[in-house]
Amino acid sequence: MKKSSKDISFLLVFSSLLYILEFSTAIDIINTTQIIRDGDTLVSYGGIFELGFFSPGNSKNRYLGTWYKKMPGRTVVWVANKETPIRSTSGILKIIEPGFLVIMDDSNNTIWSSNTSRVAQTPILQLLDSGNLVLREANDYNPDNFLWQSFDYLSYTFLPGVNFGWNYATDKNKTYYREDPIVKSVITRATLSQSGVAERWTWVEKIQDWVLYLSLPADNCDSYRLCGPYASCHIANSPACGCLDRFEPKDPKGWVREDWSSGCIRRTPLNCQKDDVFLKYSGVKLPDTQYLWFNENMTLEECKVTCLKNYSCMAYTQLNISREESGCLFWVGDLIDIRDLSSDGQDIYIRMDSSESGSHRRDLELPLFSLSTMSKATDNFSIYKKLGQDQTKSMLLDWSKHLQVLNGVARGLMYIHQDSLLRIVHRDLKASNILLDTDMNPMISDLGIARSFRGNETEDKTSRVVGTYGYMSPEYAVHGRFSMKFDAFSFGVIVLETVSGKRNSGFSSIDQHRNLLGHAWTLYKEGRSFELVDTYLHDSAYLSEVQRLIHIGLLCVQQCPDDRPSMNTVVVMLNNEGMFTASKSTWFF
Known part of the structure; x- marks a missing residue:
C-alpha cells in the first residue's frame, strides 16, 4: 500500500515532536x-x-x-x-x-x-x-x-x-x-x-x-584488629600474629587456639613514672588512628616530651613523613591494627617501663656463702649430696612413680590430640616441659610453638623449624613436616630417657658411637634391654615391665610416622600387658 506525501510529512513532524519532547x-x-x-x-x-x-x-x-x-x-x-x-x-x-x-x-x-x-x-x-x-x-x-x-x-x-x-x-x-x-x-x-x-x-x-x-582486604593481615592490641601481623609468618618485642600474649591459651583478639601485654607493666622510656619499632603500619592527638608544629623531641607528661599517651611518631622529624602524632590508649611492612613501614615509639631500656641498670642482690657453710651443708662436699645423686632420688621416684608420670603425660597428649576443642601438636615435648606437683602428677607446659589442626587436617609443613634437637621427629627436622606423630616421637624419647636415666642429646655409647635411641635399639635386638635401665631403678623394677616400656619407647621413635602408634594406642599399651608389634629401625641423630 502506497503512502501519500501528506502521511509521510505527518510522521516526520510527529517523530520530531517526540524527539524534542524527550530532549x-x-x-x-x-x-x-x-x-x-x-x-x-x-x-x-x-x-x-x-x-x-x-x-x-x-x-x-x-x-x-x-x-x-x-x-x-x-x-x-x-x-x-x-x-x-x-x-x-x-x-x-x-x-x-x-x-x-x-x-x-x-x-x-x-x-x-x-x-x-x-x-x-x-x-x-x-x-x-x-x-x-x-x-x-x-x-x-x-x-x-x-x-x-x-x-x-x-x-x-x-x-x-x-x-x-x-x-x-x-x-x-x-x-x-x-x-x-x-x-x-x-x-x-x-x-x-x-x-x-x-x-x-x-x-x-x-x-x-x-x-x-x-x-x-587482600590477605588476613588486612582484617581489622586481627591480632589484638600490641600485636603485629606478618602475612609470611605462621601464625601471622605475633607480639611486639618485649610484649607477651595476654591469653596464651587463646593464642594456642589461634584466637589472637585479646592481643598482648607488656612483660613489664607500666607504673606511669616520669622515667618511662620509649622504644623504637621500625617498619610497621601505624596503629588505628581512632584515639590520637596531633600537632603540626612540634619537633619529634618535643612530641616525646609531651607524650611522656601525659600518662594516657602510649606511643608517638612524626606526623609529616615527607619532612624529617616534623609534626607530632601520639596515641591515647591501646595500640591496635599494627602490621609489619619491613620495607615501606614507618617508625613508632612505644612507651615502656624504664627497666626495658638497654641502658637501665637494676640493683640485684647476690647471696654469698662462706666455704665453711657450704662444707657443712654438703657433708664436706660428699658426692652423695650432689643434686640428683643423693638417696632422695630413689626414694622419691621409684619405678611406680616413673610409670605414673609417663602414663599421665601420655594421657595429656591424647587429650590435646583428640579430645580438646582444637587438636593440638605440642612440637616441643621434652623432660624440662613436664612439671610435677606434690603428688607427682605431671602437667605438660610451654605451648609456645604448638600448632592446632581444624576439621580433617592431619599434617602441616613449615619452613621455620623450631624446637629442641634430640626430641624432634626426623620428618620435622629434615623436611619441616609435622603431625600428631611428632609428639609420639618426642614421648618415645622421654620414655627411653626415663628408663635409662640419661639424655638422648649428647649421649654416645663407647663401642658403637650411637645416641641413646640407637643404643636402646641395639640392646633390644640383642635381648639385653635390662642393661639400659638406670641403676637406681634396679631394686624396684620388674624385668617384664622394663622391657615393655622400652618396647613402647622404640615403637614411638620409629623412622616412619605411619609406623608410630597414636597416643591413644600408647595409653592402652601402658596399661595392658598384651603383645605388641615388633619395632622397626629408629632414627639416629
Missing part, C-alpha cells in the same frame, strides 16, 4: 522555581547519570538516588534519604530559601535536607557527568565554592573524583583521598560493604556487566 525532559539543572516529582528525573549533560526516586528490589519504600542511566538494571551510586524513606510516591525534591535542598512528602513534611550553612542568592541544583549532585550559585562554576555536593556525603559507593576523609579546617568530611579518573572511557566504581570489604568494579560493555577488578 526537553532530559534536564540536568533546576532552580528555585522548579521541582522534581516522583517519576521525574535529572539527567547529567552527557547522559551518564540520572537522579530520581526509586524503590530497591521488592521494597515499596521510595528513595532519592543517583544511578547509571544507560546501563541495564539500576546500579545506584548515591542515596539521599537512606535513613528516612518515603512510604508513597508523593515525594518531591526542591530548592528552598536561603539555599537548602529538601525532600518533602505530600503533607509538606521535610523528609531530608542538605543542611547547608551558606546563604545563596540564585541557587541551582545540577547533576554532573561525574555523578556528583551539586548545589551552587548559578554563575559560579568553581567546585571550591559549591554550597553542597553529594560527593561529601557518601553511601557505600565511591566514584572517580569522589572526596572522602576529614577537613580539619572546616570540621567536615572533605578531601583526604581523591581518585581522579585516568581514562574517561573506562567506567569504574568502588564499593565498601558493611563487613569492611572494599571492591573495585569495572563496566565491560561487551558482556554488559560489572567485573570485579580488585578486592580488599
